Amino acid sequence: MAVFDTLLSAQSTSIFIGASGAGKSTIINQLAGRQLQKTSSVRLGDQRGKHTTTSSHLYFISPEFGYLIDTPGIKEIGLVNNDQSGLFSDIDALAAQCKFRNCRHENEPGRAVQAAITSGQLDAERFQRYRKYQRELQRHLKRDGR
Known part of the structure; x- marks a missing residue:
């Protein structure tokens, strides 16, 4: 479990999210060194995990790992708020200065x-994240019929 030494910190609260049966609760139990959350064995046929956790719980794991939140399995993570409210306000401000509105x-x-990218005022990777966010937002809105 050494991989978690660099990912988890006593100064923060971490959350485990993922598909049902992925092993989130099993990992938390291993990190704590005791059974905090009930787990199930894998299914015999396909060796996949079983959905066991039914609600989110906050656990104090240890002084070195701090607090962890265990969650039930999820099927999808998506955008739930299309109000950017500052998320990319710097890019939005630059875009407002473009010659064409569209x-x-x-x-x-x-x-x-x-x-701004050419001059170094805007990081090109940040702009790529902005574009990815815009694509995800458009897919989300389209799927919801907006």
Whole structure:
């Protein structure tokens, strides 16, 4: 369990999320050195884990690992709030300076966002995360019929 030495800290609270039967509760029990959460053995046919945890719980694990939250299995993580409210406000402010209102920040003239990347004012990786967020948001809105 040495991999968790660098990931978990006594100064923070961590949360384990993942699919049902992935082993979240088993790992928490191992880290604590005792059974905090009930677990089940894997299914015989396909060796997959079984859904056992039914609600979220906060546990104090140890002085070195601090607090962990164990959660029931999930099927999907998605965007639930499409209000960016500051998440990418720096990029939104730059985009407002583009020559065209519907600028895609690619080949159009007067691209303030691309100029900011070229000048070093905006980190190119941050802009890629922004674009990924925008794509995910559009898929989410489309799926919800908005």
